[in-house]
Amino acid sequence: MVSLLDIIGPVMVGPSSSHTAGACRLGLLGRGLVSGTPEKAVIELHGSFARTGEGHGTDKAIAGGLLGFRPDDERIRTALEIAEKEGLDYRFEKTALGEEAHPNTVRMTLDHAGVQATLTGSSLGAGRVLVTEIDGFPVEVTGSFHTIVMTAEDIPGSIARITGILANHGINIATLRLTRKQRGGDAFIVIECDESPGEGVRDEIRGLDWVRWARRLDKVSGA
Amino acid sequence: MYKSLAEAIKDAEASGRTLSQTALDMESADQGRTVEDIREVLGRALGVMRGAIDQGMVGDLYSASGLVGGDAAKLRAGPPGPLAGTAFRDVLARALAVQEVNAAMGVIVAAPTAGGAGVLPAVLTGLAASKGFGDEKLVDALAAAGLIGAVIAERASLSGAEGGCQAETGAGAAMAAGSATEMLGGTPAQAGHAVALTLQGMLGLVCDPLGGLVELPCVFRNATGAAIALAGIEMALAGVTFAIPVDEVIDVMGEIGREMDVRYRETAGGGLAATPTGRRLARERLYQIKRGG
Numbered sequence: 001m002v003s004l005l006d007i008i009g010p011v012m013v014g015p016s017s018s019h020t021a022g023a024c025r026l027g028l029l030g031r032g033l034v035s036g037t038p039e040k041a042v043i044e045l046h047g048s049f050a051r052t053g054e055g056h057g058t059d060k061a062i063a064g065g066l067l068g069f070r071p072d073d074e075r076i077r078t079a080l081e082i083a084e085k086e087g088l089d090y091r092f093e094k095t096a097l098g099e100e101a102h103p104n105t106v107r108m109t110l111d112h113a114g115v116q117a118t119l120t121g122s123s124l125g126a127g128r129v130l131v132t133e134i135d136g137f138p139v140e141v142t143g144s145f146h147t148i149v150m151t152a153e154d155i156p157g158s159i160a161r162i163t164g165i166l167a168n169h170g171i172n173i174a175t176l177r178l179t180r181k182q183r184g185g186d187a188f189i190v191i192e193c194d195e196s197p198g199e200g201v202r203d204e205i206r207g208l209d210w211v212r213w214a215r216r217l218d219k220v221s222g223a
Numbered sequence: 224m225y226k227s228l229a230e231a232i233k234d235a236e237a238s239g240r241t242l243s244q245t246a247l248d249m250e251s252a253d254q255g256r257t258v259e260d261i262r263e264v265l266g267r268a269l270g271v272m273r274g275a276i277d278q279g280m281v282g283d284l285y286s287a288s289g290l291v292g293g294d295a296a297k298l299r300a301g302p303p304g305p306l307a308g309t310a311f312r313d314v315l316a317r318a319l320a321v322q323e324v325n326a327a328m329g330v331i332v333a334a335p336t337a338g339g340a341g342v343l344p345a346v347l348t349g350l351a352a353s354k355g356f357g358d359e360k361l362v363d364a365l366a367a368a369g370l371i372g373a374v375i376a377e378r379a380s381l382s383g384a385e386g387g388c389q390a391e392t393g394a395g396a397a398m399a400a401g402s403a404t405e406m407l408g409g410t411p412a413q414a415g416h417a418v419a420l421t422l423q424g425m426l427g428l429v430c431d432p433l434g435g436l437v438e439l440p441c442v443f444r445n446a447t448g449a450a451i452a453l454a455g456i457e458m459a460l461a462g463v464t465f466a467i468p469v470d471e472v473i474d475v476m477g478e479i480g481r482e483m484d485v486r487y488r489e490t491a492g493g494g495l496a497a498t499p500t501g502r503r504l505a506r507e508r509l510y511q512i513k514r515g516g
Contacts, residue, residue: 002377004261005254007334007368008265008365008368008369009334011331012333014326014327014330014340015286015338017336017338018384020328020337021337052491055436072330074329126335
């Protein structure tokens, strides 16, 4: 459903909603993935991001997102200098992710506090983004909600346990999707929440011995 | 939100409301937010629009490549033409101002998109200034503009990569024309004709920026788009009607966009981007931008 406020907005630093605002949101999602400003970031740009990114400030916008700047933050203009001051060691590379990849795609490898994470995401236009891969797992995260992504053993009652943890913390689920490649194989779970789950919730979920991997991504869009 | 402008106009007329009120009521029902809350968000957007216009009018901003910038100030203070001193010239200056700020990585409201962000604030604030209207009327107008944009998003497209420039500056002009017509006292039906009369003049417009960057001709397309919107407003308020219903004009804009060759959809493969000079400038100025500038 199209909202009037999606049309009159977002408020953003120019020049391009896809190459600047969307790129910034992907940087913010990367920051969320490692829970802070990374010390090291290898940022690979694909397609139109690689070809016209510099003129659109895509590099500044992604670095700004990694620093925690939102798309309307004018510090994006000088984000590369700020990154150097704040100890974010960044490197931009051009890459080719294949014909299937959306023309505005970025792959980030981020290091923070001893943890490394990778994220691949695309900017779809009008500032909308889609994260398609985290740590090698295929996902679909839009950043319109606070999101938890995880893989878990495919056992009965897993969803009940996880939703129980969320309920105990007063977190309302907006959407929940469970997929698996085969019966008894790993289940891949994406939960979009109305409230931010917090690191405590993430750690409680990670503490379940049948959860292989869990990540939390805070919301990056919406008025 | 509505998927048909004709339906929104019918609802507005049946209940004696304006298109703005109709849009606000529908958004409130859709999103579970109060009308006051929605108006407040629109009010903040208006503040950003005014800020961009003020910033761009100074004339000291240039894009990363240096290819655009400083032209809004020429219209504000440069030599007079036949339209000197008119709201028309002021609107052109405001459209350039917003888009120059956008190209220089300043803060704008993407309404409907960053590339087409100049038309709506230019037309609305320029005409409001000439009539002495305050923010209240402008916030109403932004709601009506949002409704028109939402219908275009639903039935056609708001993306240059999908539908050419008609989908960005064309949509911006349509939104500006309909909302300004109502702001100036036109009926919902007249606002609908203003949208149709404006959009018919933008049909087929390609998206062909040099090097694929939102600079040239985007900055100028916003000014000429605003001029077409002013023509639509003037005709609609004079009682001119357009025989093809507005929803059908929007539909055909979508159809033309889908049929448009990919060279003309933000790929820098055709149009002005592919002229000998366009290619040379892209090579010399756009692909060689130094980091951290």
